[in-house]
Amino acid sequence: xxxxxxxxxxxxxxxxxxxxxxxxxxIVEGQLAAGSKISEPELARRFSASRGSLREALMxxxxxxxxxxxxxxxxxxxxxxxxxxxxLYEVREALEGMACRLAAQNRSDEDLxxxxxxxxxxEQQEELQAGKAYFQPEGDFDFHFRIVxxxxxxxxxxxLCNRLYYRVRMYRYQLxxxxxxxxxxxxxxxxxxxxxxxxxxxxxxxxxxxxxxxSRNNIEKKLTTET
Amino acid sequence: xxxxxxxxxxxxxxxxxxxxxxxxxxIVEGQLAAGSKISEPELARRFSASRGSLREALMxxxxxxxxxxxxxxxxxxxxxxxxxxxxLYEVREALEGMACRLAAQNRSDEDLxxxxxxxxxxEQQEELQAGKAYFQPEGDFDFHFRIVxxxxxxxxxxxLCNRLYYRVRMYRYQLxxxxxxxxxxxxxxxxxxxxxxxxxxxxxxxxxxxxxxxSRNNIEKKLTTET
DNA sequence: TCAACCCAGATTGTCGACAATCTTTATAAG
DNA sequence: CTTATAAAGATTGTCGACAATCTGGGTTGA
Numbered sequence: 001x002x003x004x005x006x007x008x009x010x011x012x013x014x015x016x017x018x019x020x021x022x023x024x025x026x027i028v029e030g031q032l033a034a035g036s037k038i039s040e041p042e043l044a045r046r047f048s049a050s051r052g053s054l055r056e057a058l059m060x061x062x063x064x065x066x067x068x069x070x071x072x073x074x075x076x077x078x079x080x081x082x083x084x085x086x087x088l089y090e091v092r093e094a095l096e097g098m099a100c101r102l103a104a105q106n107r108s109d110e111d112l113x114x115x116x117x118x119x120x121x122x123e124q125q126e127e128l129q130a131g132k133a134y135f136q137p138e139g140d141f142d143f144h145f146r147i148v149x150x151x152x153x154x155x156x157x158x159x160l161c162n163r164l165y166y167r168v169r170m171y172r173y174q175l176x177x178x179x180x181x182x183x184x185x186x187x188x189x190x191x192x193x194x195x196x197x198x199x200x201x202x203x204x205x206x207x208x209x210x211x212x213x214x215s216r217n218n219i220e221k222k223l224t225t226e227t
Numbered sequence: 228x229x230x231x232x233x234x235x236x237x238x239x240x241x242x243x244x245x246x247x248x249x250x251x252x253x254i255v256e257g258q259l260a261a262g263s264k265i266s267e268p269e270l271a272r273r274f275s276a277s278r279g280s281l282r283e284a285l286m287x288x289x290x291x292x293x294x295x296x297x298x299x300x301x302x303x304x305x306x307x308x309x310x311x312x313x314x315l316y317e318v319r320e321a322l323e324g325m326a327c328r329l330a331a332q333n334r335s336d337e338d339l340x341x342x343x344x345x346x347x348x349x350e351q352q353e354e355l356q357a358g359k360a361y362f363q364p365e366g367d368f369d370f371h372f373r374i375v376x377x378x379x380x381x382x383x384x385x386x387l388c389n390r391l392y393y394r395v396r397m398y399r400y401q402l403x404x405x406x407x408x409x410x411x412x413x414x415x416x417x418x419x420x421x422x423x424x425x426x427x428x429x430x431x432x433x434x435x436x437x438x439x440x441x442s443r444n445n446i447e448k449k450l451t452t453e454t
Numbered sequence: 455t456c457a458a459c460c461c462a463g464a465t466t467g468t469c470g471a472c473a474a475t476c477t478t479t480a481t482a483a484g
Numbered sequence: 485c486t487t488a489t490a491a492a493g494a495t496t497g498t499c500g501a502c503a504a505t506c507t508g509g510g511t512t513g514a
Binding site: 102 | 240241244282286290292315317318324380382385
Binding site: 241242243276277278279280283298299300301 | 466467468469470474475476477
């Protein structure tokens with residue numbers, strides 16, 4: 001348990017905000033173990049901050065669903081369950097499907113060119129490390145992320161990119177989720193972009209939902225056979 | 228601006244929690260006007276609470292999307308825009324559609340009987356006040372609410388019932404949304420329940436999405452003709 | 455031996471005060 | 485008269501201390 005370095009982030013923000021960002025990272029990457037209890041005094045000492053500022057950060061983490069607080073008992077990091085992971089996939093299927101439908105309607109030309117560039121980069125990476133058998137996970141995130149932004153629905157963007165995003169990353173880091181085969185994921189992404197370019201929202205939604213559901217089924221199968 | 232009565236809620240909760248619930252109600256019903264600035268010292272005095280406790284309540288409200296805070300500037304109640312209302316419908320279409328699909332799979336027998344009872348009550352009410360031309364809005368909420376709970380997906384339930392729910396109510400109260408015709412809404416609800424009972428998730432999702440999209444289109448048309 | 459009760463220690467909730475920052479108003483220069 | 489500058493006032497962010505509550509261990513009684 002090191003003396004904590006606060007990330008610089010943006011220097012002009014509030015202390016509570018920096019604490020929030022730092023702790024969020026530690027929870028996602030598992031340095032603050034899933035299921036473990038949070039001691040306010042201890043964490044406050046570790047960052048040389050007051051309990052008040054720390055508490056503000058904790059409450060933001062709670063609203064992200066990264067920890068649970070109970071009155072007069074304290075905060076615990078959420079624990080990762082198979083059920084929670086599968087639930088998350090179902091919500092993503094619904095929301096990202098809708099995001100694709102809307103992106104096909106509302107995308108700007110700039111959105112489209114950026115998506116195409118991103119896809120090209122992924123293809124290069126894939127060819128370079130063809131043997132490596134898995135996709136850059138961050139690249140996959142970026143792709144989904146970028147599509148959501150093209151939907152132009154602020155509530156949808158906030159829900160997916162600010163609220164569910166970190167939960168997804170937490171599962172990826174700590175349950176080391178099966179990443180779909182690079183080749184197949186690449187082709188699916190490619191088809192989704194084509195549907196978006198063609199303005200076919202119905203197809204774009206269908207493809208994205210199938211894409212996400214395939215991942216979910218993959219995980220579900222792996223979990224039921226392993227346990 | 229009255230001296231504020233804190234709702235009893237549950238007496239054994241924290242002060243910040245009670246402040247949160249009270250303020251949430253005032254924002255939803257418009258007593259704290261949309262778009263208006265929040266003065267921490269003023270509100271704290273009004274409830275005879277410290278600024279610290281009040282700030283905790285404000286932060287929870289922020290995470291509900293009911294107010295926006297900017298560093299060193301303060302909090303404002305969100306303002307209601309047509310765009311925001313339409314965005315909200317799109318997110319609900321995606322999430323409640325998925326909730327219906329899952330409810331068809333995962334509902335308990337108890338869920339189903341409660342839904343049927345609820346529908347029966349609505350039919351009675353409707354016959355009683357047939358001329359009144361509009362549905363009890365709370366009844367409609369309850370119906371959607373109850374379906375979501377039958378989905379058994381905790382993340383979905385939390386997102387819809389704890390996060391989006393109050394935003395929906397806020398728009399209903401303050402923009403006095405067009406409530407769909409009672410007769411038609413009732414029939415649509417009835418068909419949705421039948422699909423859920425039959426375990427036909429695909430149909431249930433389709434019907435719910437159509438149901439919500441019809442409301443959205445109704446609003447959209449009304450807004451574009453009025454302005 | 456086991457259960458209920460009680461006490462001590464620690465943790466969380468709440469408060470008031472101080473420091474940093476923003477907004478507004480008044481002033482002065484162009 | 486307009487614009488820029490600067491001081492004053494108010495608001496927000498941060499802190500440390502006190503009160504209310506929970507947790508764990510020990511004691512007492514059946």
